[in-house]
Amino acid sequence: xxxxxxxxxxxxxxxxxxxxxxxxxxxxxxxxxxxxxxxxxxxxxxxxxxxxxxxxxxxxxxxxxxxxxxxxxxxxxxxxxxxxxxxx
Amino acid sequence: xxxxxxxxxxxxxxxxxxxxxxxxxxxxxxxxxxxxxxxxxxxxxxxxxxxxxxxxxxxxxxxxxxxxxxxxxxxxxxxxxxxxxxxxxxxxxxxxxxxxxxxxxxxxxxxxxxxxxxxxxxxxxxxxxxxxxxxxxxxxxxxxxxxxxxxxxxxxxxxxxxxxxxxxxxxxxxxxxxxxxxxxxxxxxxxxxxxxxxxxxxxxxxxxxxxxxxxxxxxxxxxxxxxxxxxxxxxxxxxxxxxxxxxxxxxxxxxxxxxxxxxxxxxxxxxxxxxxxxxxxxxxxxxxxxxxxxxxxxxxxxxxxxxxxxxxxxxxxxxxxxxxxxxxxxxxxxxxxxxxxxxxxxxxxxxxxxxxxxxxxxxxxxxxxxxxxxxxxxxxxxxxxxxx
Numbered sequence: 009x010x011x012x013x014x015x016x017x018x019x020x021x022x023x024x025x026x027x028x029x030x031x032x033x034x035x036x037x038x039x040x041x042x043x044x045x046x047x048x049x050x051x052x053x054x055x056x057x058x059x060x061x062x063x064x065x066x067x068x069x070x071x072x073x074x075x076x077x078x079x080x081x082x083x084x085x086x087x088x089x090x091x092x093x094x095x096x
Numbered sequence: 097x098x099x100x101x102x103x104x105x106x107x108x109x110x111x112x113x114x115x116x117x118x119x120x121x122x123x124x125x126x127x128x129x130x131x132x133x134x135x136x137x138x139x140x141x142x143x144x145x146x147x148x149x150x151x152x153x154x155x156x157x158x159x160x161x162x163x164x165x166x167x168x169x170x171x172x173x174x175x176x177x178x179x180x181x182x183x184x185x186x187x188x189x190x191x192x193x194x195x196x197x198x199x200x201x202x203x204x205x206x207x208x209x210x211x212x213x214x215x216x217x218x219x220x221x222x223x224x225x226x227x228x229x230x231x232x233x234x235x236x237x238x239x240x241x242x243x244x245x246x247x248x249x250x251x252x253x254x255x256x257x258x259x260x261x262x263x264x265x266x267x268x269x270x271x272x273x274x275x276x277x278x279x280x281x282x283x284x285x286x287x288x289x290x291x292x293x294x295x296x297x298x299x300x301x302x303x304x305x306x307x308x309x310x311x312x313x314x315x316x317x318x319x320x321x322x323x324x325x326x327x328x329x330x331x332x333x334x335x336x337x338x339x340x341x342x343x344x345x346x347x348x349x350x351x352x353x354x355x356x357x358x359x360x361x362x363x364x365x366x367x368x369x370x371x372x373x374x375x376x377x378x379x380x381x382x383x384x385x386x387x388x389x390x391x392x393x394x395x396x397x398x399x400x401x402x403x404x405x406x407x408x409x410x411x412x413x414x415x416x417x418x419x420x421x422x423x424x425x426x427x428x429x430x431x432x433x434x435x436x437x438x439x440x441x442x443x444x445x446x447x448x449x450x451x452x453x454x455x456x457x458x459x460x461x462x463x464x465x466x467x468x469x470x471x472x473x474x475x476x477x478x479x480x481x482x483x484x
Contacts, residue, residue: 047124053138074136074145077127 030060037088040067043081048074056084057094066092108149108173115142117163125158149175205234206266206376206408213272216255221270224251225261230270232408233377236263267405287336288477290323292316296345296474306339316345316474325480336480345474346449351439354463355431358423366391366418374399374410381414391418428455428462435464446470 030044042058042065049057049064056072058065068090075083114122119142126133126147131154136145147155159166181188208230210218225231228244228251241261248259258273290306301312306323310316323339370383374397381387394417399410432455446468453466 047127048120051120051123051138051143072138074123074133076132076134077123077136078132079127079130082127 030062030065032065034088037069039075039083039085040088040091041081041083045080045082048077048082058082062096064094064096066090066094068092104146104148105173108171108175109146110149110152110168110172110176111144111146111170112152112155113142113144113167113169114164115167116165119143119162119164122158122162122164125161126155129154129158131155131158144169149173201376202266203236204266204376205230205236205239205263205268206232207406208232208268208270210270210272213256213274215274216252216272221272224248225270227251230261230268231377234268236266236268239263266408285338287325287480288339289321289325289480290339290341290343290475291478292318292320292322292343292345292474293476294318294345294347294472294474296347296472298322298343298345298474299471300344301341302343303339303341306337306341308341310343322475339477341475342473343475344471346469346471347474349468349470351442351466351468352463353435353438354461355434356461357425357457357459359425361422361424362419363422364417365420368416368418370414370416372412372414374408374412376408379412386414389416391416393417431455431462431464435466439466443468443470446472 030042033041033043042060044060045065046059046061049059051057051074053072054068054070056067056074058067067084067088069086069088072084072086072088075085077083123133123136123143123145131147131151133145133147136143155166178185208222208225210221213221222231225244225248228247229239230244241263245260248261249256252259255275256272257275258271260271262269262271292310295315295317297315298310298312301308301310301322303323306325307327308322309324310320310322316322322343323341325337325339327335327337329335368389368391370381370386370389372379372381372386394415396413396415397410398413399406399408401407435453448468448470451466451468451470453464456463456465
């Protein structure tokens with residue numbers, strides 16, 4: 009891609025994240041997609057803590073891995089045993 | 097899924113291990129900088145992830161900010177493959193070029209096989225197909241087999257009834273069917289008698305239509321009636337029939353032929369042999385004087401064979417004959433051979449019971465006298481002449 013196109017793409021105005029409410033999509037207990045995140049707080053084999061602006065979203069389980077992530081979404085796969093919402 | 101794997105392989109990616117420092121901050125910074133990480137797993141206090149080769153260069157700044165260390169575990173993709181075999185690039189490109197050349201050469205016709213013809217020789221058929229564009233080295237996609245097959249039939253003066261050209265890879269097969277002349281069945285219904293055309297003793301007599309006059313065992317002379325076409329009805333009226341039947345008779349047959357002692361023959365005066373290399377349809381002579389040799393030329397090509405297909409390379413042996421006229425004597429064996437060939441054409445439908453022959457020679461001629469006792473088909477049709 010040309011430099012000009014990349015510059016244009018990066019400078020496109022985007023909605024501020026505060027207007028986006030986090031959305032969680034669960035597929036059984038195997039996969040979870042969370043949109044509207046700020047970042048990862050903690051990541052271990054049994055726990056992933058995700059910062060969702062208003063609260064912290066904890067996923068507990070085993071063999072947890074991040075399938076893909078972007079600036080404001082993340083897909084976690086593995087065996088999820090517990091979901092918790094914790095205040096900041 | 098498999099398309100994604102292929103796409104990632106073409107783009108090239110590396111498996112990295114991120115340890116020490118703040119690994120979560122590392123992941124957050126990557127997502128902020130639009131660096132794609134996938135298959136991120138946590139193992140023994142470190143993170144393993146996959147990252148594209150292009151994005152790997154941007155990880156240096158992120159590594160400093162997050163205080164982590166990065167170790168490359170695996171490298172996958174075409175970029176890394178090229179770097180690994182950079183010194184062998186000419187070998188690889190040579191392999192690719194050779195495969196392309198092989199694919200290109202496979203589109204030409206190097207081997208032509210002719211099957212099916214019994215009256216025409218292979219060289220005669222190939223001569224005609226060459227005029228229509230089929231020869232060693234023809235570019236197969238530009239050659240219309242159906243059109244050439246249809247046009248080729250017209251070039252053989254009715255000697256073939258059907259010709260088809262099929263190409264498979266670099267081999268062309270020319271299938272030919274000879275023209276078979278069918279005997280015309282005469283539907284002659286003119287009233288006629290069946291009479292003997294030579295003297296003999298009747299052996300077998302079969303009458304299909306008419307009134308049989310001669311029986312098996314009776315002797316007949318030339319012109320005698322075998323089957324009559326005139327039939328008398330019960331009411332006294334006469335009907336005229338078309339006589340037909342099969343009669344065989346034993347008879348004696350004599351034959352005398354003479355042959356000249358001297359005969360004109362062509363004998364080779366000068367023979368020149370030279371070899372040439374045959375390479376993809378081109379013949380390169382190894383003898384510089386080959387262009388100066390005049391006369392009739394015969395070529396024999398020796399081509400190596402691979403699973404029934406002749407390869408388009410080989411050695412050609414060319415023999416150039418220059419003939420001169422000379423006079424030589426017939427040998428007795430040749431005389432008998434020539435006599436037998438001539439007699440066979442007349443006696444091929446006869447059954448010979450006994451025969452003997454005698455050869456007499458003079459200063460200028462050989463004469464052969466043969467006496468046969470044989471069984472032949474006897475009878476010919478003779479039109480009935482009605483008297484008004």
